[in-house]
Amino acid sequence: MMQEEAYIGENTTQESKIRKSTIQESIIQESTIQENTRQWNDFRSLNLDLDIRKYGKNLKRFNRGGLFLFTFFLILALIPALFAPYSPTERFIPYEAPSTAHLLGTNDIGNDILSELVYGARISMMVGFASACISTLIGLMIGLLSGYFRGTLDELLMGFTDVVLIIPKIPLIIILGAFLRPSIWILILVLGLLSWESIARIVRSKTLQIREAGYVKSARCMGFSPFHIMVSDIFPNLVHVLLPKFMLATASAMISEASLSFLGLGDISMKSWGIMLSFAFSRGGFIREMWWWYLPPGVCITLCVMSIALIGFGFEGREKEKRGVDAE
Amino acid sequence: MSLKAENLSKTYGSGLLGKGKCIFRDVSFELEPGQTCGLMGPSGEGKSTLGRIIAGLESPTAGTIHFKDSPLSGMKKAEYATFRRRVQMMFQDPTDAFNPRKRIEHSISEVLKLLDTPGTERIRRTKEMLKTIGLPEEVLARYPAQLSGGQLQRLALGRILLLEPEYIVLDEPTSALDVSVQAQILHLLKKVQAEQGIGYLLISHDEAVVRFMSGKMGMLENGKLKVFE
Known part of the structure; x- marks a missing residue:
């Protein structure tokens, strides 16, 4: 100047x-x-709060947001009749644009899209949680056994885990889907049976660590059975690593379900969000630019997965805060 | 009636690929009930490993442990179960002596359940044990993180005493505690020994502690055990 x-x-x-x-x-x-x-x-x-030092505070806020969103979707899934204006199978005039009667219009066979969306929450979340339960259970058992007993059993189980780890999941599921009758239970089973490896590895490493703690050594010394030690001494101290992993497994199972359904491998009788997307694609929703058909399920999948992932991160963050160590 | 170790050797990491590292070789000694044997030596010489082997938590590469004249490796299930109760081990770090997610009460009644003690008897024995180690009953309702190192180490000893052991391997029982608390724990150990005639194997790198506690003293150095009376 x-x-x-x-x-x-x-x-x-x-x-x-x-x-x-x-x-x-x-x-x-x-x-x-x-x-x-x-x-x-x-x-x-x-x-x-873009300041990196306030990361923890932000995380808490996002975590709360995630919890809120998740509760919302959970309520949708539990009591869809409360939110859906019609039954998802009720038929109206097809290909209608959003109006006051049908807030998100109707699809190719005249179903109300909003109702479909609300009822789809239950199926999408059920697939996510059920397969996450299966994978967490398998991962927990394999991780605990190989971490606690070590030695030959450990090498065998971890070798098996590595083999499962390198199987390309989605292609395998596509092949299975081609041979088996498409059903939601098979989808849950396959997703659950193929996504436990990372959980098993984390549980194993944590078990190896806890195994050397004084209370486990003295429990062994006092003659408690390995089963008792695993259930009452090791497992309670694993929960805080297992919970975020469970949430992330749920989120990734929901994504896998959506992509598989989109590829046409889902169960048509159980309309999840992924199947809605698939129909919107194959029955002309995209060509007609009926955004009210394909956008809402996409947004719902994204938000729901995000809320679950945020809760998972929140668990991890809280554990870090409490113990001053990385949860993994 | 003694706990005897004969020609114990331990080698770590031996396998297909290498010969492994020999920690100690041909270590023999005997523990008598009511007496303390001190075990000293520099860090990393395998004192704790030897302790764990004596307590049956690890198996030696070579050699045998005899408990009441029967070898540990050839024991029947029932015999091994008595050995498991009669020979106990106490560890260095009191902060992880108890499951951090469970109340002290749970950790203690768990041991009594293991011994098939009936409910009313359990309460009586817990109270008796607390009197022996000199702690109030309030500690039972606490979590391990809410107690001090000295209190936890007392409770750890108390829990071991519920099993009525004949031998206890003490793996640096006082080195994580400060001096005044160390003295309390050592006096408690002596008192318990005088009352119940338990044999101790005291592992420590603090010569003063070993001298205070024991008549016999061993030095583990360069993989060999030298015994002084």
Whole structure:
């Protein structure tokens, strides 16, 4: 600023007058810019918390958001009749645009899309949770056994885990889907049976660690059975690593279910969000640009998976905060 | 009636690929009831490993352990169960001596359940045990994280005493505690020994502790055990 003024002083008066006015303008402009930046910074620090040091606080907030969203979807899944305006099988005029009667329009066979969406929550979440339960259970048992007994059993089980780990999941499920009759139970079983490896590995490493703790050693010394030690000493201390893993397994199972259903391997009689997407694709929803048909299930899958993942991260974060160690 | 170790050797990491590292070789000694045997030596010389082998938590690469004149490796199930109760081990770190997710009460009644003690008897024995180790009954309702190191180490000893052991391997029982608490624990150990005639194998790197506690003293160095009276 000073330099510019000094430069102006050397010029003719007329020019300098013009210059002065422009400078004043630019000063005003600059001050407004500064003011804006300051306001933006204030806003950012107050509302967005981009500061990395406040990561933990943010996580808690996101976690709460996740919990809220998840509760919402859970209620949808548990009592869909409360939210759905019609039965999902009731038929109206097909291919209708959103209106007050049908908030999200109707699909190719005249089903109300909003009702389908609400009822789909139950199926999508059931697939997610059921297969996560299976995979967590298998992972827990294999991890506990190989971590506790070590030696040959450990090597055998971990070798088996590695073999399962390198099986390409989605292609295998596609092949299975081609041979088996498409059914939601088979989908749950296959997803559950093929996604326990990372859980098994984490449980094993944690078990190896806990096994060396004094209370496990003294329990062994006092003659408690291995089963008793695993159930009452090791398992309670594993829960905090298992819970976030369970949530993430649920989220990834829901994604897998959606993608498999989209590929046409789902159970048509049980309309999940993935199957809705699949129908929107194959029955002309995308070509007709009926966004109210294909967008809502996509958004629901994303939000639901996100809420579950956020809860999982929240568990991990809380454990880190409490114990000052990485949950894994 | 003694616990005898004969020609114990331990090698770690031996397998198909290498010969492994020999920790100690041909270690023999005997523990008598009512007496303390001190075991000293530099860090990493296998004192704790030897302790775990004596307590039957690990198996030696070579050699045998005799409990009441029968070898540990050839024991029948019932015999092994008595050995399991009569020979106990107490560990260095009191903070992880109890399951952090369970109340002390649970950890203690668990042991009494293992011994098939009936309900009313359980309460009486727990109270008796608390009197022996000199702690109030309030500690039962606490979680391990709510108790001090000294209290936890007392409780650890008390829980072991419920099993009525004949021998206890003490793996550095006081090195995680501060000096005044150390003295309390050592006095408690002596008192219990005088009352119940338990034989101790005291592993420590603190010569003062070993001298205070024991008549016999062993030094584990370079894989060999030297015994001083």
